Amino acid sequence: MEKGDDVVEVNEMADVETRLRKAATEVRMHALEMVHHARVGHPGGDLSATDILVTLYLAVMRIDPANPAWPERDRFIMSKGHCSGAFYATLAQAGLLDVNLLKTYMDPLSMLNGHPDRNKIAGVEANTGPLGHGLPIATGTALAAKIQDAAWRTFVMTGDGELQEGSNWEAAMTAAQYGLDNLVLIVDRNRIQQGDFTENTIKMDPLADKWRAFGWAVDEVDGHDYKALLQRFQTLPIEPGKPTCIIAHTIKGHGVSFMENKPEWHHGVPTAEQLAAAKVELMEAAR
Amino acid sequence: MNAEVTTKTGMFDCRDAFAASLEEMAATNPTITAVVNDSVSSTKLKGFRGKYPKRFVNVGIAEQNMLGVGAGLANGGLVPFVCGASCFVTARSMEQLKVDLGYAKNNVKLCGMSSGMAYGELGPTHHSIEDLAWTRVIPNLTVIVPADPVETRSAMFWAAQHKGPVFVRLSRMPVPIVHASDYVFSPGKAVTLREGNDVTVIANGVLVHRALETAERLAKDGISARVINMSSMAPIDRETIVQAAKETAGIVTVEEHSVYGGLGGAVAEIVALEHPTRMKILGVPGVFAPTGSAEFLLEHFGLTAAGIEQAAKELLAKRVIAG
Numbered sequence: 001m002e003k004g005d006d007v008v009e010v011n012e013m014a015d016v017e018t019r020l021r022k023a024a025t026e027v028r029m030h031a032l033e034m035v036h037h038a039r040v041g042h043p044g045g046d047l048s049a050t051d052i053l054v055t056l057y058l059a060v061m062r063i064d065p066a067n068p069a070w071p072e073r074d075r076f077i078m079s080k081g082h083c084s085g086a087f088y089a090t091l092a093q094a095g096l097l098d099v100n101l102l103k104t105y106m107d108p109l110s111m112l113n114g115h116p117d118r119n120k121i122a123g124v125e126a127n128t129g130p131l132g133h134g135l136p137i138a139t140g141t142a143l144a145a146k147i148q149d150a151a152w153r154t155f156v157m158t159g160d161g162e163l164q165e166g167s168n169w170e171a172a173m174t175a176a177q178y179g180l181d182n183l184v185l186i187v188d189r190n191r192i193q194q195g196d197f198t199e200n201t202i203k204m205d206p207l208a209d210k211w212r213a214f215g216w217a218v219d220e221v222d223g224h225d226y227k228a229l230l231q232r233f234q235t236l237p238i239e240p241g242k243p244t245c246i247i248a249h250t251i252k253g254h255g256v257s258f259m260e261n262k263p264e265w266h267h268g269v270p271t272a273e274q275l276a277a278a279k280v281e282l283m284e285a286a287r
Numbered sequence: 288m289n290a291e292v293t294t295k296t297g298m299f300d301c302r303d304a305f306a307a308s309l310e311e312m313a314a315t316n317p318t319i320t321a322v323v324n325d326s327v328s329s330t331k332l333k334g335f336r337g338k339y340p341k342r343f344v345n346v347g348i349a350e351q352n353m354l355g356v357g358a359g360l361a362n363g364g365l366v367p368f369v370c371g372a373s374c375f376v377t378a379r380s381m382e383q384l385k386v387d388l389g390y391a392k393n394n395v396k397l398c399g400m401s402s403g404m405a406y407g408e409l410g411p412t413h414h415s416i417e418d419l420a421w422t423r424v425i426p427n428l429t430v431i432v433p434a435d436p437v438e439t440r441s442a443m444f445w446a447a448q449h450k451g452p453v454f455v456r457l458s459r460m461p462v463p464i465v466h467a468s469d470y471v472f473s474p475g476k477a478v479t480l481r482e483g484n485d486v487t488v489i490a491n492g493v494l495v496h497r498a499l500e501t502a503e504r505l506a507k508d509g510i511s512a513r514v515i516n517m518s519s520m521a522p523i524d525r526e527t528i529v530q531a532a533k534e535t536a537g538i539v540t541v542e543e544h545s546v547y548g549g550l551g552g553a554v555a556e557i558v559a560l561e562h563p564t565r566m567k568i569l570g571v572p573g574v575f576a577p578t579g580s581a582e583f584l585l586e587h588f589g590l591t592a593a594g595i596e597q598a599a600k601e602l603l604a605k606r607v608i609a610g
Contacts, residue, residue: 071364118391125362127391130382136352137387140359140367147320147341147365154359167383170352177347 016059017226023054023093025286028255029279030092030102031085036275038106040114044265046086048190048250049157051224053086056155056186057094060233065095068122074152075141077126079134080159080188081115082267088112088121096123132165134158135185139171142183142243153236157186161193164202169214172243176215181237184244185216188223190252194266211245223248255282298461302400304436305457306331308443309368313339319447320360322346322369324353330370330400350375354383358393366394366447372406373399373415373456381421388452389425396446401459403493403543404571407581415456416571420548422454423521429453429474430520434495435464438518441472449474456520458543460493460581465516475522483513486599487531489554490541491517494585498541500592505599512599517550525557532558537565537602541595543585546570565605567598 027050035041057063061074078087085105091097104110111120115129126137138156145152158168175183189207191198198204208218217238221228229248238244252266253259256278259268270278313319313335320342321335327345336343344360346353350371357369369376376399377384388395399418406413422430431446431453433439439457446453465480480495481502490498495516502512513535515527531538538558540551551568558564569590576584585591589598 075362126358127386130386132351133355133383133387136355136383137359137362139352140356140361141363142359143344143356144360144363144365147360148363150363167349167351167355170347170349171355174346174349174352174356178344 013227013230016230020051020054020058020226021286023058024050025282027054027086027089027093028282030089032256032270032275032278034085034089034102034105036270036272037103039269040106040267041085041269042082042267043085043270044192044252044259044262044268045080045083045159045188045190047254047256047259048223048252049080049083049188050086050090050254051226052157052186052188052229052248053090054093055226055229055233057090059230061155062152063094063096068096072150072152075125075138075154077128077134077138077141077154077156078116079128079131079156080162081128084112084114084116087116091121091123094123097121131159131162132167135168136171138183138185139175139180142175142180143178145182146178146180153182153184155184155186157188159193160187160189160191160204160207161198161201163187163204172211172214172216175243179241180243181240184236184246187245187247188250189247190250192252192261192263192266194263196263208247215242216245217242218245218247220247220249223250224254255285257281298463299436300459300461301433301436301439301457302331302459304439305398305443306334308440310335310338312444312447313342316366316447318364318366320344320365320367322353322357322360322367324348324350324371324375326371326400329372330398332370350379351383354380354395354397355387357395357397358383358387358391361394366396368396368398370398370400372413373402373418374413377415377418377421384422385425389428392427392451394450394452396453396455398455398457400457402456403458404576404584405459405581407584408578410578411575414576416543416545417548418456419520419542419544419550420552423553427451428521430456431472431474432456432491432518432520433472434492434516434518435462435466437464437466437468437470438472441470442518445472445474456492458493462493463496465496465499472518474519475524476519477524477527478516478518479513479527480516481512481514483511484535485511486603487513487515487535487538488541488595488599489515489517489528489531489538489550491520491550493543494541494590497590497592498595501595501599504592504596510599510603520550520553523553523557525561528554528557529561532562532564537567539567539569539595539598539602541569541590543590544570546572565602567602569595569598
């Protein structure tokens with residue numbers, strides 16, 4: 001019996017991975033098309049965050065696309081709001097946003113502003129863009145669940161350079177003090193910020209030790225490995241009574257060889273030729 | 288209990304009405320939550336903490352985080368009253384106030400205590416004479432400056448039932464009661480506390496009772512002064528301001544705030560466009576205050592009944608000269 005269950009589980013896991021890979025490819029293609037269309041955006045961070053976003057929205061979080069304001073929903077707060085291309089495209093995959101709207105990214109009067117607005121899109125929980133806002137807000141939503149004995153969980157994604165903002169560490173202390181084990185922070189550790197590599201700018205390492213010292217339970221994972229992400233998200237919290245920090249090691253520009261690991265693609269805009277080359281590469285990798 | 292203490296002279300610290308109304312609302316409304324930045328005693332919320340410990344959140348000395356946590360609590364269905372010294376909860380966390388409260392329209396009630404120069408001798412680091420300039424320009428944010436305990440209580444109840452961000456600017460300086468006990472705060476509605484047709488004095492907060500005293504003094508000289516309490520800074524009552532510009536010889540504004548960007552600025556913006564009139568803008572004249580008690584500093588800057596009287600008379604004299 002047990003063996004049979006394992007087989008089913010393995011097969012299910014493989015099915016989920018296939019589904020996530022397909023969705024992530026579509027999200028990456030959309031994000032690059034959107035940045036190309038708008039002639040502005042942040043493709044490098046879009047591509048590093050994509051696999052985490054689709055894993056959360058399609059396989060982890062309890063949400064109801066028919067009722068985005070369902071009070072018991074899990075919350076996701078995209079603190080790195082500049083990566084709105086991948087975020088919007090993921091919301092579309094999750095049924096929280098009309099996929100046709102993606103074509104209007106940053107057009108005049110579009111619902112899809114460069115940074116997300118919760119008053120325009122039902123699936124957006126917080127208006128982010130200025131860095132260091134998401135974790136305090138996520139601390140508040142997690143605290144609201146604790147105060148009301150509610151079961152929803154809060155997920156929040158920050159960049160790694162973003163952690164240079166002091167407000168994150170204020171929130172880190174509050175979350176630990178209140179024992180918010182219903183709060184999960186995912187750090188998109190792509191090691192690049194706008195101007196340079198993080199470690200050439202303001203050193204973030206040893207990042208896991210920093211979070212541990214602030215009273216969080218920490219794990220590290222390959223942020224492009226669906227299986228590893230799913231397994232990590234399946235057993236939360238890491239430690240009862242402590243907020244969870246998952247440092248997701250990612251590659252900025254992941255999936256497009258000429259963008260990978262290059263600071264200039266933080267907010268570089270692909271030309272038509274570059275877009276076409278990127279799409280070919282993404283489609284081939286998805287086969 | 289702290290919240291019910293009043294002084295023997297009939298002067299009241301509006302923080303007591305603030306704390307009492309918060310406790311009263313929390314008794315029947317399980318969503319009412321208090322959030323502080325360690326400021327447990329300066330917000331007079333010890334009573335709230337004792338009665339509703341689960342709904343009392345102390346984020347520590349961390350204002351940016353505090354406003355964000357407030358936004359998150361609101362997202363989770365609670366009605367957070369986020370409280371701390373006005374100088375810190377505005378200036379230190381200005382971007383959170385703009386984005387997490389105003390832009391995102393989160394249902395957070397920000398309560399700035401000891402505003403203006405209430406901290407007196409502690410000096411300009413602790414004065415908050417810029418907060419109206421900063422807050423009244425933020426879309427979606429209702430800005431309220433109560434004048435007495437009656438208005439404080441009413442504004443607190445209004446804020447709790449209003450869906451959207453609110454900034455309540457409170458002092459700690461004792462004030463007398465200027466409103467009838469059945470007074471109800473209404474956003475965007477100025478309160479004409481005294482009718483008059485020669486000159487208008489518009490004030491808010493701790494200076495309203497001084498404006499009323501000014502009107503008494505002017506009456507002795509045969510001058511009829513209209514006194515308006517502009518407790519609702521945003522939205523602001525354009526109609527009442529334009530009416531005063533039309534019906535009286537000029538407007539004196541009085542605020543415990545910089546003369547730039549606050550009440551005087553708001554009134555000037557309106558009359559300049561709709562009915563230009565003579566004005567005097569009384570407040571702190573673009574300087575950091577010297578050392579002194581709150582009472583001393585108000586006197587130093589002419590924010591007294593005598594100072595307002597002089598300004599009103601100058602305004603009327605100019606009218607005569609101008610013919």
